[in-house]
Amino acid sequence: MKVNHWNFDEVIDRKNTCSSKWDGTDRFFQKKNLLPMWVADMDFLSPRPIIDAIIRRAEHGVFGYTFLSPEYYKALINWFQRRHNWPIEKKWIFSAPGVLPGLSFSVQAFSKPGDKIIVQNPVYTPFYQIIKNNARKRLLNPLKLSNGHYEMDFKDLRAKARHPRAKLMILCNPHNPTGRVWTREELITLGEICLENQILVIADEIHCDLVYSGYKYTPFASISDEFAQNCIICNSPSKTFNIPSLKLANVIIPNAQLRTKFSRIRQSHHITTLNCFASSVLEAAYNECEEWLDELKVYLKENLEFLKHFIKEKIPEIKVIEPEGTYLVWLDFRGLGFDSKEITKILFDNAKVALWEGHLFGKGGTGFERINIACPRSILSEGLNRIVKAIKEFS
Ligand SMILES: Cc1ncc(COP(=O)(O)O)c(C=O)c1O
Structure with a gap:
């Protein structure tokens, strides 16, 4: 098995950094304790050469x-x-x-x-x-x-x-x-x-x-x-x-x-x-960050496989639209037989997970949800488990 040089499994606390995703989600949706899986940024550290470049420039001080x-x-x-x-x-x-x-x-x-x-x-x-x-x-x-x-x-x-x-x-x-x-x-x-x-x-x-x-x-x-x-x-x-x-x-x-x-x-x-x-x-x-990117892509692919396997096993009524690129996955919820209001209730009120709702992407989006898989696998797993539990309870 390939061992990552970069630990994409590490969970980094992004709260209290004015993060739109981690500090802005509850306010945006007017709800409490949502697990944010909608905003398109990643919960990973940027590659070290970028962090170092910023520090070097910041230390100049002018x-x-x-x-x-x-x-x-x-x-x-x-x-x-x-x-x-x-x-x-x-x-x-x-x-x-x-x-x-x-x-x-x-x-x-x-x-x-x-x-x-x-x-x-x-x-x-x-x-x-x-x-x-x-x-x-x-x-x-x-x-x-x-x-x-x-x-x-x-x-x-x-x-x-x-x-x-x-x-x-x-x-x-x-x-x-x-x-x-x-x-x-x-x-x-x-x-x-x-x-x-x-x-x-x-x-x-x-x-x-x-x-x-x-x-x-x-x-x-x-x-x-x-x-x-x-x-x-x-x-x-x-x-x-x-x-x-x-x-x-x-x-x-x-x-x-x-x-x-x-x-x-x-x-x-x-x-x-x-x-x-x-x-x-x-x-x-x-x-300087090409190697980091190549390893990131391996991790994202593994997350994608994890999501596909999870959904197939636990909730096959949801269809995964297999992405060819991006860390955003388009999920077809229509097979569950709920209307959009019910899906919103299940996700936001019961599962406490914030996805980007399909209707916001315009015509053809209703009944779909977009999930961001650029996060440590433990967070992805937490989000998916919450969704499955909420769907089962709602049904
Ligand atoms: C297709 C697409 N374009 C643009 C953006 C945002 O770009 P920027 O933040 O550079 O304005 C995003 C962010 O999710 C995106 O997915």
Whole structure:
């Protein structure tokens, strides 16, 4: 048996750290003592080189204005070349204080109020919020679920892309919450439809490094020069290395004209760089933490197997939608025969477990729940046991 260098089994007390997950959940749901398994961060320590980089920079003690180091760009470029075979040029890179701000700037730069933006539901809730908050309209291209596997509906996408106000598509690659890692072929079909209809693709690739063995993440922009010229890619080391609160992301834009438009919007928000820890953190992450990531992925896969086995044995009415990537697992509760209110009651009141409820991911999400498995196995086991007990008692 492989022995982890990093002890992902260690339970770390995250309470009293202003953690959204561990300190914010009860307040958010107005309930007490919920076990939080909804927010998409991990209950693991970040890799040591990142912690050391932050300490070193903090110990300098002067936190005046900074810019991003040349090594920041080198580390990012090398990572995507080495791990994902995608050559990025330095001039394509814009930093952003998060992937969501990067998406929102893109929406502002490349569409007008009232324009339609295509999304593939059920999908990550903030996509809808970004569209609405910018006074754009969502245009749904629902994913199709067949035999426990989500697929894109290209016939529907072709029809939607022809809409005269359709201007952008926000692609989630890999997809949250279904865990699909889109294949090169799927992305080619999608990209061609978008090119034919002059739809610009805004690809959120934040989960790109968390893909299970047997599957492969394809950077949308790496497929062809035509695609590269028709897309904006948003990515970040935040999910990969569990550093989302450091607010560090990148928006990659190969097309020079699009860069000019994007830059104008970004400047208008006075976003020109990141915090003073960003350079050393990203350098440490992308230069020194590859081994940690590979071991993390082994642990996540073991957690996934644990969850699948547990559910199959104890509560087979719940169907696990097998994720190909991400540490988020989409569970189909419909076989239990409860309505959504009953499921909420079972989970939040009886089991005292906070999952992310499926209906929040839009049409097609009702009857599903999203669980985060990036936690020590003991916590995962505790959560699952509470859920099974509550379902049995409720039945
Ligand atoms: C698909 C996706 N995009 C964006 C984010 C959030 O990105 P950020 O915190 O960098 O704004 C998440 C977080 O869960 C996510 O799952």
